[in-house]
Amino acid sequence: MNLKTFKIGGIHPPEGKEATEKKPIEIIMPKEGALMVYPMSQHIGAPAVPIVQKGDRVLLGQKIAEAEAFMCSPIHASVSGTVKDIKPMLTPGGTMAQSVIVENDGLFEEDPSLGKNKDWQKLSKEEILDKIKNAGIVGLGGAGFPTHIKLNPPPTDKIDTIIVNAAECEPYLTSDHRVMLEKSDRLAMGLKIMLTLHPGAKGYIAIENNKPDAIEAMSEVCRKYDDISVVALLTKYPQGSEKQLIYAVTGREVKSGKLPASEGCIVDNVDTVLAVERACAQDRPLMRRIVTFTGDAVKNPGNYQVRIGMNINDFIEQVGGFAEEPAKIIAGGPMMGKAMFSTDVPFVKTSSALLCLTRKSAELPPESNCIRCGKCVGACPMGLMPLTLNQDALAGDMAAFEAHDGLDCIMCGSCSFTCPAKRHLAQTIIAFRGEVMASKRKK
Amino acid sequence: MNDNLMVSSSPHIRSKETVSGVMRDVVIALVPATVMGIVYFGVTAAIMVAVSILAAVLWETLYNKIAKKPNTVKDFSAVITGLLLALNMPALSFSEHPIAIFVMPIVGAGFAIVIAKQIFGGLGQNFINPALAGRAFLVASYPTLMTGAAFKATNFMAEAETYATPLASMKEGGSYGATLVQGLIGNTGGTIGETCAIALIVGGLYLIYKKVISWRIPVLYIGTVLVFTYILKLCGVEGAVSRDYTEIFFGGLMLGAFFMATDYASSPVTPLGQLIMGFGCGFITVLIRVFGGYPEGVSYSILLMNLCVPLIDRWTTPKKFGYVKPVKVKEVK
Numbered sequence: 001m002n003l004k005t006f007k008i009g010g011i012h013p014p015e016g017k018e019a020t021e022k023k024p025i026e027i028i029m030p031k032e033g034a035l036m037v038y039p040m041s042q043h044i045g046a047p048a049v050p051i052v053q054k055g056d057r058v059l060l061g062q063k064i065a066e067a068e069a070f071m072c073s074p075i076h077a078s079v080s081g082t083v084k085d086i087k088p089m090l091t092p093g094g095t096m097a098q099s100v101i102v103e104n105d106g107l108f109e110e111d112p113s114l115g116k117n118k119d120w121q122k123l124s125k126e127e128i129l130d131k132i133k134n135a136g137i138v139g140l141g142g143a144g145f146p147t148h149i150k151l152n153p154p155p156t157d158k159i160d161t162i163i164v165n166a167a168e169c170e171p172y173l174t175s176d177h178r179v180m181l182e183k184s185d186r187l188a189m190g191l192k193i194m195l196t197l198h199p200g201a202k203g204y205i206a207i208e209n210n211k212p213d214a215i216e217a218m219s220e221v222c223r224k225y226d227d228i229s230v231v232a233l234l235t236k237y238p239q240g241s242e243k244q245l246i247y248a249v250t251g252r253e254v255k256s257g258k259l260p261a262s263e264g265c266i267v268d269n270v271d272t273v274l275a276v277e278r279a280c281a282q283d284r285p286l287m288r289r290i291v292t293f294t295g296d297a298v299k300n301p302g303n304y305q306v307r308i309g310m311n312i313n314d315f316i317e318q319v320g321g322f323a324e325e326p327a328k329i330i331a332g333g334p335m336m337g338k339a340m341f342s343t344d345v346p347f348v349k350t351s352s353a354l355l356c357l358t359r360k361s362a363e364l365p366p367e368s369n370c371i372r373c374g375k376c377v378g379a380c381p382m383g384l385m386p387l388t389l390n391q392d393a394l395a396g397d398m399a400a401f402e403a404h405d406g407l408d409c410i411m412c413g414s415c416s417f418t419c420p421a422k423r424h425l426a427q428t429i430i431a432f433r434g435e436v437m438a439s440k441r442k443k
Numbered sequence: 444m445n446d447n448l449m450v451s452s453s454p455h456i457r458s459k460e461t462v463s464g465v466m467r468d469v470v471i472a473l474v475p476a477t478v479m480g481i482v483y484f485g486v487t488a489a490i491m492v493a494v495s496i497l498a499a500v501l502w503e504t505l506y507n508k509i510a511k512k513p514n515t516v517k518d519f520s521a522v523i524t525g526l527l528l529a530l531n532m533p534a535l536s537f538s539e540h541p542i543a544i545f546v547m548p549i550v551g552a553g554f555a556i557v558i559a560k561q562i563f564g565g566l567g568q569n570f571i572n573p574a575l576a577g578r579a580f581l582v583a584s585y586p587t588l589m590t591g592a593a594f595k596a597t598n599f600m601a602e603a604e605t606y607a608t609p610l611a612s613m614k615e616g617g618s619y620g621a622t623l624v625q626g627l628i629g630n631t632g633g634t635i636g637e638t639c640a641i642a643l644i645v646g647g648l649y650l651i652y653k654k655v656i657s658w659r660i661p662v663l664y665i666g667t668v669l670v671f672t673y674i675l676k677l678c679g680v681e682g683a684v685s686r687d688y689t690e691i692f693f694g695g696l697m698l699g700a701f702f703m704a705t706d707y708a709s710s711p712v713t714p715l716g717q718l719i720m721g722f723g724c725g726f727i728t729v730l731i732r733v734f735g736g737y738p739e740g741v742s743y744s745i746l747l748m749n750l751c752v753p754l755i756d757r758w759t760t761p762k763k764f765g766y767v768k769p770v771k772v773k774e775v776k
Contacts (some may be wrong), residue, residue, distance in 0.1 A: 008677060008764060013456060116703055171456070255766040328449040337448040355455075362449055364457060368518065371567040374712030383763040387712065405763050413454030420460040421567070427452040 005234040006244035009381035032106025036309035036348035039097040045071030053239030078287035078307040080109040095221040120280035141269030153261035167240035170333025176270035180214040188338040190277030230443035297326035297357035328362035386415035392434035456619035466519030472646035479639035484534035495548035499525030503555040526576035530636020551577040609693040626692035647701030659717035667725025683732040699741035716759040
């Protein structure tokens with residue numbers, strides 16, 4: 001098989017997928033009386049605006065917050081129940097955000113308008129985009145970029161390629177893998193719907209070769225479509241990074257500071273494409289997502305379909321809790337996920353995984369002097385020199401940081417992973433990159 | 444529950460590779476050459492290796508104590524510096540120089556560790572190879588003991604009294620005075636660790652196999668010496684006409700190419716920079732060997748190239764992914 005991959009750098013972290021890759025997706029529903037929390041900020045852009053009042057009864061699938069700004073996405077209730085309060089609550093990202101709190105009445109009574117308009121073939125391009133927007137779909141891989149905006153780039157960018165990012169290069173994560181095995185038809189259908197928005201465009205499902213069963217399953221389904229094919233990729237981190245994936249699939253290099261659309265490409269995550277299928281072919285908004293719950297502290301690691309808004313502590317309790325006290329809980333994978341300081345937060349649209357590590361595996365070795373071995377230079381998929389950027393960041397030299405292309409960092413963490421001196425390369429670079437960007441915005 | 448969750452920035456996992464692991468690999472790679480050196484030069488070689496390593500470790504400990512820094516001997520880099528320094532010294536006769544055998548390694552290690560390495564910030568911060576700096580210091584301090592005259596013949600050589608190193612006899616008499624096989628197995632005059640080419644190549648290949656060093660510096664270095672020597676030979680340059688390919692197996696070239704020029708801190712990190720480093724070292728080595736006053740040029744070629752490393756690194760920064768040629772340079776301010 002001809003395996004494709006990205007151009008430079010990359011690492012091979014231990015995969016850690018054995019614990020969950022064979023576990024079918026299990027549906028976990030919130031219990032009666034559970035408090036569901038819907039933060040208004042679950043995406044990139046302006047927060048959504050609540051359109052319900054305290055005391056209102058809401059139905060499953062009912063829109064409870066409207067997207068008023070351009071870069072925004074609406075939010076729907078994922079249970080039926082009563083609005084208990086609207087107030088700032090802690091989110092998984094560690095910040096407070098205005099949230100609608102709904103007490104689950106356990107009836108799951110559906111909004112009667114749901115599932116009425118399933119005939120997406122009859123819809124115009126604008127109507128499909130509108131449907132995707134009104135379903136509250138954002139990039140579910142973790143970025144949270146509103147999908148209807150991504151699918152509708154400026155007319156100067158002619159889209160000829162839509163890639164489903166099924167690389168799942170983050171260690172431990174297996175939810176995309178399971179979706180491809182269990183919902184292959186619907187995933188391909190989701191891509192087909194997206195392709196109708198860009199006539200003439202080709203669809204690719206890009207899968208790393210550590211998931212041979214998924215490659216087989218998707219190839220089987222893709223035979224039905226003449227404009228969709230599977231691309232097998234060599235397993236290497238960060239294959240699933242947008243720019244790296246575009247290069248692997250098409251050989252095109254997204255220019256520094258540009259978006260994928262500038263090279264005629266759109267990249268969307270597996271769960272996002274599935275949500276598009278759900279919105280268009282089943283006329284149901286985004287109310288659930290699939291998460292991998294894993295790590296050596298977990299009792300029953302697995303892939304679970306959860307309701308957005310469900311409390312993470314409740315979820316952990318319902319799926320069996322911990323085998324050992326976790327020392328670190330990460331929202332997402334171990335390379336780019338965020339460490340959480342509290343699990344008393346809801347699942348949001350961008351929660352892709354919960355990785356719970358014991359003290360033994362969470363402990364990081366101490367930092368020592370850089371020995372200039374150059375391994376970080378070899379690992380950087382963007383062709384940067386992390387050791388130099390680390391010096392710039394520590395010295396607080398913004399001009400040098402920019403001159404050394406620090407703003408091109410994709411924050412994949414490969415440099416920190418590979419460093420034998422265990423230097424906090426990615427950490428200092430990412431933090432300083434934020435400072436440089438903030439100061440540039442001020443100017 | 445969950446009151447004491449650890450919070451840190453991503454990534455949350457690290458590779459198993461450590462600095463001491465890398466350094467340990469270098470020590471392992473030097474074992475064959477060290478053993479051969481002791482076989483050829485006897486007990487005094489063993490004493491000098493031991494004293495040099497011990498002195499390097501003690502100097503490092505002492506400096507860290509005085510500077511109130513955490514002790515860094517556990518990273519094994521001082522051991523390597525001490526070992527490399529010893530391998531770069533001639534084995535002296537115990538009966539003739541009973542004091543110098545101890546004093547030279549101690550002084551050399553002191554200069555290498557304290558002056559060349561620690562004062563500039565320790566591991567990774569030194570801009571020249573500490574062991575070579577120590578050697579250069581010893582050559583200046585003990586000119587008679589560190590060069591030509593003091594080089595002892597190996598235990599397996601007949602005309603022990605009159606023996607000179609292959610490169611010295613080339614300089615003087617126009618022939619190596621040693622066969623290729625002698626150079627490969629190390630049965631020639633020279634410093635403790637430089638004579639046995641096979642042991643050094645085995646160690647070097649081990650480092651490349653373990654990905655501790657890349658092939659670029661050693662291959663370019665040795666290749667350049669070979670090609671440039673032949674070019675000068677073909678041009679009929681006086682000092683080069685009687686040289687041939689056995690040149691690369693004599694003197695400190697193998698030791699320098701695999702173990703000294705590849706020192707992380709004082710060699711470039713960029714792939715292209717490493718090629719330039721290898722080429723530059725080879726070029727200067729041949730210049731010194733053919734035209735210079737010294738028979739051997741490895742140490743000084745590496746020290747000279749060490750000084751160019753910051754510049755090389757700056758010039759050879761790899762092109763980033765998604766690089767676009769700047770169309771117009773915008774005027775700032």
